[in-house]
Each structure stands twice: as C-alpha cells, then as structure tokens.
Amino acid sequence: MRSMKLRILAAAAVVCSAATFAAHAAITITGTRVVYPAGNREVNVRLNNVDSRPVLVQAWLDDGNAAAAPNEIKVPFTLLPSVFRVEPQRGQALRIMFTGGDMPKDRESVYWLNVLEIPPKPKDADERNMIQLAFRTRIKMFYRPASLLDDPTAGRALLKWHVEADDKGERVIRLDNPSPYYISIGSAEVAAGNSRVSLRPDMAPPFGHVDLVPEAGKLDIRAPATISYTVLNDFGSPIKDSAEVLPTQNTPVQKDQ
Structure with a gap:
C-alpha cells in the first residue's frame, strides 16, 4: 500500500485540498549533477533535511522520461535506499551502483536522479483548509566511459x-x-x-x-x-x-x- 501511494505522489507531486499556503523544500542535494565514472563500484549522493520536521523521501533514476512511473523505469543502475525517512537536520547518502550493460564507450550517457520528498501531515490538518505539496527535484547523472578523461568544458x-x-x-x-x-x-x-x-x-x-x-x-x-x-x-x-x-x-x- 505504501509503495502504491508513493507512485501516485511521484506522478502527481501535489496533493490539494484548498486555500492559502506557504511551502519550501526540506531536502537539499549536494551538487547539481552526478558524474558516474565507468569502473566505479558505486557513486554516493548526499541528501540533507534542512527542515525542523522529518521527511519521507522516494528516490529513483530515469532515462529521460520525467513522466514515467518509478516502478516502470528500466535503467542499468541500482539506487539504495529507494524509500526512506530523514530526520530533522540529518542527512542520508544515496548509493548508485552500475548493474552492467552495453554502454557506449566513445561518449557519455545521461540519466536523471529524482528525489521526491513527502512532508508529514500536520496534526491539525483535518481542522483547517490547506494544500500539502510533495516536492520533486530532478538532476542530471552522466555515465562517463573510462576513455574520457578531459574536463567536458575544455573543448x-x-x-x-x-x-x-x-x-x-x-x-x-x-x-x-x-x-x-x-x-x-x-x-x-x-x-x-x-x-x-x-x-x-x-x-x-x-x-x-x-x-x-x-x-x-x-x-x-x-x-x-x-x-x-x-x-x-x-x-x-x-x-x-x-x-x-x-x-x-x-x-x-x-x-x-
């Protein structure tokens, strides 16, 4: 049941009920892109909860289709953990591991890392009109073959x-x-x-x-x-x-x- 609810939130990313609201993202990602060098066993991505409340997070990779449901996406990587809770002012490391496949050796390949944060429901939510948002952040991940050693901006x-x-x-x-x-x-x-x-x-x-x-x-x-x-x-x-x-x-x- 929890998995089904998360997939629905990942597709919609917004849960509405009415009226005025103030909102901000609680989860920050260290860096604006991820580079996965070929030959690495794994690459770690650090997340931090800068809010005063715990946050439930779902993370996944996609191959360019931002609208695809996480359970329907097939990529040559494993990401752990995929669903987790981050306590206030604490962090969590994501582990991305290449699972193998016929990847181009003469050029980069690109994927996207998705981080969806679902804030806890306020205790008095049933007593007032409110809009609850699920924030989704999506950044690029480049798989870089071993033959590419230069700075991408050098050319x-x-x-x-x-x-x-x-x-x-x-x-x-x-x-x-x-x-x-x-x-x-x-x-x-x-x-x-x-x-x-x-x-x-x-x-x-x-x-x-x-x-x-x-x-x-x-x-x-x-x-x-x-x-x-x-x-x-x-x-x-x-x-x-x-x-x-x-x-x-x-x-x-x-x-x-």
Missing part, C-alpha cells in the same frame, strides 16, 4: 554556433557539439549591433546539436553576431566564454547598409 573552442530556422520557420541558434561530452548551457545571449537577445538554456548531446530559442520575442540578426554563454562544469559552476555566430545558407545574415 569549448570546438563548439560551432550558427543561425538556423526551426520547423515553424523561426530563427534559432544551433549549437553543434563535436565532443563526446554532454554540453550544458547555463546561459546564452546573442549580441548583433545594438540588439541583445537571451536564449533559453539547454543541453547539446555528444556528436549532436541543440537549437537554442529566444527567451522572448524573435531572433532577428542583421549584422555579424557574437554569443556570450556559460557552460556548466562537473560541479555545476558556470564557465564563461563567447564565440562568433555563423550564418547558414537557408538563413542568410544580412549586413546593415
């Missing part, structure tokens, strides 16, 4: 940025990533003349690309452009850099006259 000079048109004909900035690492863009801004456009952060897969779309409005480049961006390293820290944005044949860049 920034190899990244290529150019103007493209998406399926709707809207202009976007395409980031080509020729490296074997996932490249996480923390922030990006395109400057062309007096125009500056912020782009939504995203992640480019190894030997692939990602299209960065404007946060608001349209991208209208009519002069040589420069992109200022940050790449997140293994610790989640932003590394600043800039690059030239190149035109493409199907979306020519017009110079101001």
Whole structure:
C-alpha cells in the first residue's frame, strides 16, 4: 500500500485540498549533477533535511522520461535506499551502483536522479483548509566511459554556433557539439549591433546539436553576431566564454547598409 501511494505522489507531486499556503523544500542535494565514472563500484549522493520536521523521501533514476512511473523505469543502475525517512537536520547518502550493460564507450550517457520528498501531515490538518505539496527535484547523472578523461568544458573552442530556422520557420541558434561530452548551457545571449537577445538554456548531446530559442520575442540578426554563454562544469559552476555566430545558407545574415 505504501509503495502504491508513493507512485501516485511521484506522478502527481501535489496533493490539494484548498486555500492559502506557504511551502519550501526540506531536502537539499549536494551538487547539481552526478558524474558516474565507468569502473566505479558505486557513486554516493548526499541528501540533507534542512527542515525542523522529518521527511519521507522516494528516490529513483530515469532515462529521460520525467513522466514515467518509478516502478516502470528500466535503467542499468541500482539506487539504495529507494524509500526512506530523514530526520530533522540529518542527512542520508544515496548509493548508485552500475548493474552492467552495453554502454557506449566513445561518449557519455545521461540519466536523471529524482528525489521526491513527502512532508508529514500536520496534526491539525483535518481542522483547517490547506494544500500539502510533495516536492520533486530532478538532476542530471552522466555515465562517463573510462576513455574520457578531459574536463567536458575544455573543448569549448570546438563548439560551432550558427543561425538556423526551426520547423515553424523561426530563427534559432544551433549549437553543434563535436565532443563526446554532454554540453550544458547555463546561459546564452546573442549580441548583433545594438540588439541583445537571451536564449533559453539547454543541453547539446555528444556528436549532436541543440537549437537554442529566444527567451522572448524573435531572433532577428542583421549584422555579424557574437554569443556570450556559460557552460556548466562537473560541479555545476558556470564557465564563461563567447564565440562568433555563423550564418547558414537557408538563413542568410544580412549586413546593415
């Protein structure tokens, strides 16, 4: 019965009954991403309860489908413990262990660590209107083959940025990533003349690309452009850099006259 209730909470993540509420997450995760080096027996992730109340926690890994139920997900890892209670101002270590499988050896693979915290029901909950929230945190976990020894952000000079048109004909900035690492863009801004456009952060897969779309409005480049961006390293820290944005044949860049 408890397992069924947790699966329902994991899918819904919110339990409602009415009215005004104040809420905050009690569980914090040490770090904003997890790196699992191939060959390691396990990787530990530290959780801490910064609240004054105990919290029930469910943890699991997924392969990219955030809506999938934990009991339906198949990944080549075991995570222990999966359901546990964390006392106030105490911590808990999660153990992630690779169970084996045919993993790519020339590039990273990405999974996501999910941590769902379910606060205790207040003793007077039946006497007042309230909304009770179950908080879910989801961070990336990179499985890194033994052949990859460099800092993922070290190859920034190899990244290529150019103007493209998406399926709707809207202009976007395409980031080509020729490296074997996932490249996480923390922030990006395109400057062309007096125009500056912020782009939504995203992640480019190894030997692939990602299209960065404007946060608001349209991208209208009519002069040589420069992109200022940050790449997140293994610790989640932003590394600043800039690059030239190149035109493409199907979306020519017009110079101001």
